[in-house]
Amino acid sequence: MLQVLIQGFLLSGLYALIAVGFTLIFSVGRVLNLAYGAYLMLGGYAYFYSVQTLGMPKLPGFLFATGMGALAGVLMYRLLVKRLKGDQVAVEISTLILAVVIQAGVVLVFNDSSKILHPIVGGVWRIGSTTITNNILVAMVASWIILGGLLLFVKKTHVGRAMQAVSMDAKGARISGINTDRVNMMTWAISGALGSVAGVFFASYTQLNPSMWVAPLIIAVAVVIVGGIGSIVGTLIVAHIIGFMEIITTTFIAAELRGVFTMLLIIGVLVIRPQGLFGRGDL
C-alpha cells in the first residue's frame, strides 16, 4: 500500500511536469501542439549528447537541453504556427508531421538504438520495503518546484498575468496594451523549455529512443482532455489521477494494461464531459 502511494506520487509528479508545458500552449495559444512530445525527445537527446558524448558537466548539459527546447518552441511558433494563423486543423497536422520529421532526424544523427541515460542524481532511498531512486525523487521535487514557480509567475507578475489575459480573451489583452504575438512567442519558449526539462527526467526514468515522444504526448493530451483547458492546478490534479491509475493498474492488474486505462479515460471523459473535469479556459 505504502509502495503504491509512493510510486503514485513519484510518477504523478513526473506526469505533471510532462503535461504542464503542453497545457500552457493549449490555453494561451489555443493550439494542440502534437509536436510537444518531440520537445521531450529533443531535451533528452540534447542532454545525452552534451553530458554523455561530449562529457560536459551535468548542469550545463541540463541548461543546454532546456535552451534547445526553448529554441525549438520559438522556431515552431515563428515558422509554423504563426503562419498558419488560426487554422487549427492545419496546425495540428503539421505539428504531428513535424514530430515524425524530428524522429527521423534523431534516427539519422543518433541511429535508432535505445540509449540509456545515466541517472541525473545517483543513489537510492529505502522506505520500509520500498526502494526509490533519488533520480525520480528529484524529478518529483523539481516538478513541484517548477509548477509552483510557474503558478507564482502566472498569478503574480505582469507578464504572467498577460499570459492569462491572452488565454482568456485575446482582444481584451490587445486593447490592454499587451503584444499578443510576443506573449505567444514567450509561451512557446517556456513550453519548449518545460518540455525538454521533462524530457531529461523522463528519459532518465525510462530510456532514450527515437519513438519516445509518443507516450508523453499521450499523457499530455490525456491531462488536457481530462482536466479541461488547463489550469496549472488542474494539470497537477489530473496528473495525479492518471499517475495513480497507472500505478494501481500495474501493481494490482497487469503491467501491460497501464496505458490502456489512460486512453479509456480520455475516451470516457470526451463522451461524458467534453469540456473536461475542470475545464473553463483559463490558466
Added chain:
Amino acid sequence: MALLEITDLHARYGMAKSLHGISLSVEEGSIVGIIGPNGAGKSTLMDSIMGLVENTGSIKVAGQETTRLDTSDIVRLGVGYAPERAHLFPYMSVRENLLVGAFTARETIEEKLEQVHDLFPVLKDRWAQETATQSGGERQMVSLGRALMSDPKILLVDEPTIGLAPKICDGIARALKRLNQEMGLTVVIAEQNVNFALSLAQEIHVLETGSLRVSGTPEQLRSDPELTKAYFGH
C-alpha cells in the same frame, strides 16, 4: 491640434468593406459622439483606431501616424478602449482585470486604482469577485476602469449603456463627464442610445452604412427635421 485625426479611413473584414472613407477629428478635451444604426460601422471605426481591423487611410494620435502600429503601441500612445461586449478576463478578479489594464502603465497603478475606485465605488467593494459572475453594469464599470488604468489621453467607449437600467446609465454618464471635466480626458462615445450621446457630447457624427452622413453640435442635429425623424423620434 486635434488629438485624434482620421483621414479617408477605409476598413474591411476580409472581402466585406465596412467603412468607406471616413474623415473626422477629435479636439483635445472634448467629448465626441458617434451615432448610427446597427451595422453602421461604429465598432469598426473604433477597432480601426485601435489597429484591430485591416484599414487604409490615415489615423493620427497626437500627431503620430498609427496605421502601421501594433495595438499595444497605440495603447502606449494614450488611447484607452472600452469595447463592445467589454472583452473582460472572465476568470480574473476585478482587481486583476484592472491590473492587466495597467500593463503599459506600471508606475501609475496606485494612483489609477484610486481614481477608478473613486469613480466606481462598487468596484472597490467587489475587488475580489471574478468578472464572469458580475452584473452587466458592474462589468461595464470594470471595462471603463481597465481602459483608464493605461493612463490614456483619449478614451474610446463603445455603447456603454447597452442593456443597462437608466439609473446605471446615469452613473456611467456622470463618470464620463467627470473624467472629461475634472481630469481633462478626451472621450469618444459610440452609441445607439442617441439621447445618452446628445446629453454628453459637444460634437456628434452620424454614421450610416460605413459613411459619415452628417456632423455637428447636438443643437444643429436636432434642428434638422430628417435627422430628428430618423434618430430623435421623440
